[in-house]
Amino acid sequence: MKICVIGTGYVGLVTSAGLAETGHYVIGADIDVQKIERLKKGEIPIFEPGLKELVERNGAAGRLEFSSDIGGSIARSQVIFCAVGTPMRADGGADLSAVDAVAEEVARSVRGESVFVMKSTVPVGTSIRIRRILASANHRVHYVSNPEFLKEGDAINDFMRPDRIVIGIDDNDAFARDIMARIYHPLNLDKNRILWMDPASAELTKYVSNAMLAMRISLMNEIALLCEKVGADIHHVRHGVGSDSRIGPKFLYAGPGYGGSCFPKDVAALIHTARDHGLELELAIATERVNQRQKGVLFRKLRAIFDGDLRGKRIAVWGIAFKPRTDDIRESPALTLIDALLADGATVSAHDPEAHANARALYGDRIEIAPDPYAAAQGADALVLVTEWRPYQNPDFERLRSIMNRPILLDGRNIWSNYGLRALGFHYEGIGVRGS
Numbered sequence: 001m002k003i004c005v006i007g008t009g010y011v012g013l014v015t016s017a018g019l020a021e022t023g024h025y026v027i028g029a030d031i032d033v034q035k036i037e038r039l040k041k042g043e044i045p046i047f048e049p050g051l052k053e054l055v056e057r058n059g060a061a062g063r064l065e066f067s068s069d070i071g072g073s074i075a076r077s078q079v080i081f082c083a084v085g086t087p088m089r090a091d092g093g094a095d096l097s098a099v100d101a102v103a104e105e106v107a108r109s110v111r112g113e114s115v116f117v118m119k120s121t122v123p124v125g126t127s128i129r130i131r132r133i134l135a136s137a138n139h140r141v142h143y144v145s146n147p148e149f150l151k152e153g154d155a156i157n158d159f160m161r162p163d164r165i166v167i168g169i170d171d172n173d174a175f176a177r178d179i180m181a182r183i184y185h186p187l188n189l190d191k192n193r194i195l196w197m198d199p200a201s202a203e204l205t206k207y208v209s210n211a212m213l214a215m216r217i218s219l220m221n222e223i224a225l226l227c228e229k230v231g232a233d234i235h236h237v238r239h240g241v242g243s244d245s246r247i248g249p250k251f252l253y254a255g256p257g258y259g260g261s262c263f264p265k266d267v268a269a270l271i272h273t274a275r276d277h278g279l280e281l282e283l284a285i286a287t288e289r290v291n292q293r294q295k296g297v298l299f300r301k302l303r304a305i306f307d308g309d310l311r312g313k314r315i316a317v318w319g320i321a322f323k324p325r326t327d328d329i330r331e332s333p334a335l336t337l338i339d340a341l342l343a344d345g346a347t348v349s350a351h352d353p354e355a356h357a358n359a360r361a362l363y364g365d366r367i368e369i370a371p372d373p374y375a376a377a378q379g380a381d382a383l384v385l386v387t388e389w390r391p392y393q394n395p396d397f398e399r400l401r402s403i404m405n406r407p408i409l410l411d412g413r414n415i416w417s418n419y420g421l422r423a424l425g426f427h428y429e430g431i432g433v434r435g436s
């Protein structure tokens with residue numbers, strides 16, 4: 001099948017390469033001309049494990065190409081996936097200007113009966129808005145809602161072996177149903193993963209999934225604060241709670257608050273959509289409020305350690321990406337910490353295995369970006385672990401103590417809490433843990 005994926009970001013690039021891997025002919029199209037030029041040269045503009053090999057293999061096989069000619073790419077395709085960004089507006093709602101622009105281009109450029117597949121995360125009701133735009137095309141364009149659930153850092157696996165494939169489609173649309181079933185057939189062989197539903201339910205499923213996961217994190221972050229007050233340990237509580245098969249162990253980790261390009265904006269957009277319909281989603285509102293407070297937890301702990309005066313202190317930050325195995329720094333708790341430190345007159349030396357270029361683009365020379373973790377810790381008055389990259393799991397603590405100005409470790413992910421660090425001479429704090 002001839003498929004065009006519009007938007008070659010984290011979702012679009014994985015979708016393009018994944019669909020090509022299953023035999024389709026795919027054009028990845030984007031208005032960012034520089035990004036497309038890099039892709040044409042074989043450069044992958046983002047870090048996502050396994051993506052480079054997948055793009056190279058399918059490019060070499062002639063099944064994957066890239067273009068900045070959006071209209072031309074649409075004209076050559078029967079199925080058009082929309083994977084452009086839907087960032088948060090100032091009022092918390094989703095900015096749909098990019099998806100509108102894609103729909104307008106599709107309406108102008110389609111050359112035959114085709115299917116428009118919405119992969120971007122869009123508020124419930126967007127299908128009605130986009131259909132109105134598509135109705136001006138000279139050919140019938142079927143609308144399908146197909147929200148994406150991949151996780152950055154494990155996106156290829158999520159694409160190839162999804163828990164479920166949600167497809168929102170009109171009951172009587174046999175044409176689009178047949179095409180979607182054929183597209184996803186290779187991912188659906190061992191068991192049926194496709195959940196057919198109406199577009200509004202599909203749109204809402206995506207937001208509720210993210211809100212549910214965000215809620216679990218916010219609950220555990222609140223409980224971690226309570227642990228510190230009452231002398232309990234969040235590790236034990238997490239194990240105890242997560243061992244209940246009704247609850248399960250995932251997304252129960254206390255930390256510096258959730259970030260990334262999805263949870264913050266999607267929880268906000270869900271709240272906004274409900275308000276548009278006269279509803280206050282109290283649980284979602286609390287989830288967001290708890291998270292905003294939690295994103296300041298590392299800074300508050302540092303201020304307490306330094307008696308409220310961080311001026312002139314050199315703080316090392318390990319991890320800038322919002323989670324390991326990605327270079328994505330959008331809404332990362334590390335940014336909240338770094339901004340607060342800079343505003344308070346501290347200096348920051350940071351390290352991240354993959355996000356250094358994005359951090360450099362954001363901060364320029366306002367922070368030091370060190371080539372390795374120990375260079376970041378050199379002469380530091382405190383070291384804060386924000387992102388639990390694997391190479392940070394077992395550092396040489398003796399070396400750290402010898403190169404740091406003060407032996408202060410703040411562990412935002414509780415990964416060092418069992419290492420007996422106080423006995424090694426460190427001041428150690430985690431989030432809701434008793435150990436170390």
Ligand SMILES: NC(=O)c1ccc[n+]([C@@H]2O[C@H](COP(=O)([O-])OP(=O)(O)OC[C@H]3O[C@@H](n4cnc5c(N)ncnc54)[C@H](O)[C@@H]3O)[C@@H](O)[C@H]2O)c1
Pocket residue numbers: 006007008009010011012029030031032035070083084085086098099101102119120121122148149150151152261262
């Ligand atoms: N990143 C994730 O983990 C993830 C997971 C699931 C769903 N989503 C959703 O998928 C969508 C895309 O997210 P992303 O992280 O890939 O975004 P992104 O910012 O990485 O990529 C978006 C791309 O769209 C391009 N673009 C913008 N306007 C365009 C236009 N008019 N025509 C062509 N290209 C255009 C941009 O240049 C950019 O390359 C969002 O709605 C997001 O909520 C993201």
